[in-house]
Amino acid sequence: MLDDRGRLRDLSGVVPDIAGAVLAGLPRIDADALPLVEGSPRLGPPVGHVGKFIGIGLNYSDHAAETGMEPPEHPIVFMKATSSIIGPNDTVSLPRGSRHSDWEVELGVVIGKTAKYVSEADALDHVAGYCIVNDVSERTFQSKRSGQWTKGKSCDTFGPIGPWLVTPDEAGDPQNLRLTLDLNGERMQTGHTGKMIFSVAQIIAHLSEMMSLQPGDVIATGTPPGVGMGMSPRRFLAEGDVMELTIDGLGQQRQPVVRDP
Template sequence: MKLLRYGPPGQEKPGLLDAAGTIRDLSGVLPDFSGDALSAAGLAKLAALDPASLPAVSGNPRLGPPVAHMKNFVCIGLNYADHAAETGAAIPKEPIIFLKSLGALCGPNDDVEIPKNSQKTDWEVELAIVIGTKAKNVSEAEALDYVAGYAVCNDVSEREFQIERGGQWDKGKGCDTFGPLGPWLVTKDEVPDPQDLAMFCEVDGHRYQDGSTRTMIFGVEKVVSYVSQFITLHPGDVITTGTPPGVGMGQKPPVYLKPGQTIRLGIAGLGEQVQKTVAAA
């Protein structure tokens, strides 16, 4: 299933995308995509519905993040061998964990704000894992039992804030609009191998990133298990798993975002995002 949330910011309703590409309203079935709705039992109930029996949503509504009431927006850094190489960083011996501010979360096609005094805002297409069941100290063998599905994330990053302003990655990762998520949550039954997904990112039509989750250093099972040793994961939490090479910082010379540009990114089977860049107020 492809599950989504649509409507104005803060007023999103749950929905699903049917086989014909029509959004179907789920607000009469459940209040939102959070809590038990994302569990295996909750998803099974949704899968048993006939999409044709649900109201069709007309027009082209805004899409919000496909999950609600997230507690943790977790990120894994330098998790692609070829991306680590382009940045000159050593291959991590263990997953690098940092957190995005929950305020960074936004819809997949919402504008991305270039922060005040930013000179080095960058793009990163990433596979996001969506947690469906509370996970604490889980093993790699059982890790996928706690996963509801996957989504596309743009881990927007301000490199000067991240690297040159005191060593804390969070300040370069947590700005408003720095976490576009979606367009939908694709349930894990439709993603037979999350370690074999093509992914891309373009800016103004130029393709900078053209990679695959095959080059991830730590795969989905390892990442979920590892993070759960340190952070209790809750339904609706997201772990975004790193980016392949081709980020702006890795260009020679580096290339960074400025207001008035268009970012387009996607992952095979998980959909695409398109964002306009604007100057932050």
């Protein structure tokens, strides 16, 4: 837990993990009563035991325009393998044969209580919190291997999450957040969640018509413009690159890029 002075506090004596049923009723805690965490430990994903890692495609009007695609009539849904999940500052490793791996800063939504057939008006009541997701994507795997997006989204290390799970009262309006991504110090993506075609509430309501959403499920809600495949000439990740991602109030990620041997 992060206290109001930005110091790490030890939650292990309060909850077994930030996962499952704990997310349905996160306890209110006096951070100053918790032990301080010494040093600078690695931060893992801020939610444990993720059951489903769901992605929403082409969900920003300006991103759809840069890809030359029509805005969808309904949310485009794909799955990312949970084995792709890493911490916010871990290393992203490009798979063998990859020449077209891309970056995507996204608002992540963590479900706090079971949602099934929920209305748009009630949808946000089922959110435990928000986080940053980098929906790293191998474009050739995604679009040239029989059109299965999941193939390009699920490579190991392609799902950095974190650093923080920020509760809704702290995060504020999820449709009023600024997102950025820098590659090697150069700004690539600048976006605003107000440009989403489908809001967080609409996405949750839509998904809950087809599948129950469980505590700990993570939804990546789409990316703003500035991805590599939308550039002219196109640009993709290479060994030695460094990605830095921010979303208002949700912290910052930083991932170096290597290549699988």
